[in-house]
Amino acid sequence: MTNPTSNTLPKSPIVLIQNPKSGHCHKVSLFMTLNAIPFTTVEPDMAKGEHKSDRFSSLNVFKQVPVITDGDITLADSNAILVYLIHAYADSDYWLGKDAKEKALIQRWLSVSAGELAKGPAAARLEYVFGATIHVPTVLATSETLLANIEAHLGNTVSAFLVGEHVTAADIAMYSYIAHAPEGGISLSKFPLINAWINAVESLDNFVPMPASDIAPARNTSPHS
Ligand SMILES: N[C@@H](CCC(=O)N[C@@H](CS)C(=O)NCC(=O)O)C(=O)O
Structure with missing residues (x-):
């Protein structure tokens, strides 16, 4: 594309x-x-x-x-x-939305990337890749809710991307820490639509990956079991 x-x-x-x-x-x-x-x-x-x-x-x-x-x-x-x-x-119309509604929907994902994504899968990866101290139950609960919400959202989109018919800033803001969540022990195996979305981003012309780190042992993303 x-x-x-x-x-x-x-x-x-x-x-x-x-x-x-x-x-x-x-x-x-x-x-x-x-x-x-x-x-x-x-x-x-x-x-x-x-x-x-x-x-x-x-x-x-x-x-x-x-x-x-x-x-x-x-x-x-x-x-x-x-x-x-x-x-x-x-x-800017392409990447940040062409009208008020689309701009807001894309901005929402930028906010999620600075919020739930940073506090969930990114934080889990920080522990394994950088040795940071995290509060595991909170990070797991945040990650589980986020991934379930993205999977449900992708079930209602008009394309493989998060907003609209093509890649936008929403996908760029969310991609890196979701695709590399397994490096923090957060498995993506039960999220087929998230995996399809990762493939869609990775199929973009000139896509460049983030260097991989070791995959951490999968965490049980249910903090209550
Ligand atoms: N809100 C910032 C967060 C950036 C951030 O957390 N950077 C980390 C690396 S992933 C960092 O520099 N950490 C060093 C530190 O906090 O001491 C952004 O989106 O750029």
Whole structure:
């Protein structure tokens, strides 16, 4: 499937400050790759705490990746960066919705990605891939509810994508941490529509995967059994 791009390109490649194992960062690199937006990457040594330095704070007060610089513009937060890139370099009606309702439906998924997705499957993966401490029952309950809701939603959509007839920012915002949920021990085996959606995103022209981490032993996503 061809993705529309606009003719506008950055004057020089965008710099993406990232961690290659971060789904928040993959959202951004995936979008730029799909839209042929030129970029280079810088990878702070997060194990050594480089992202906690004063220099990094001047880029993002929350001391997190991703951050981009585009000329004299510096932006943090994966969803904010997505919205910027879409308005600056892509077809905003296509990626963010053509009318009020579609824009709101897409925005809702950006909110879910910063909420339930970050607190559920992304957090479960943080424990296994980065050794973070999480509250397992809460993370499992959030993940189970989220995946069940996405599966039910995909049963009522007009295409394999989350909103409308083609890929949008909703799919880009949600894809990375759902596709890599098994790396946090969250199995996707009982969600056929989610698997079909993952395949649809991975079939896009110029799709680029996030590097795989080891698959963690499947967790029982029912926190009460
Ligand atoms: N809301 C932020 C969250 C970004 C985030 O959680 N980044 C993680 C990597 S996936 C990070 O930099 N963590 C380092 C830390 O918090 O110390 C976004 O969407 O960009």
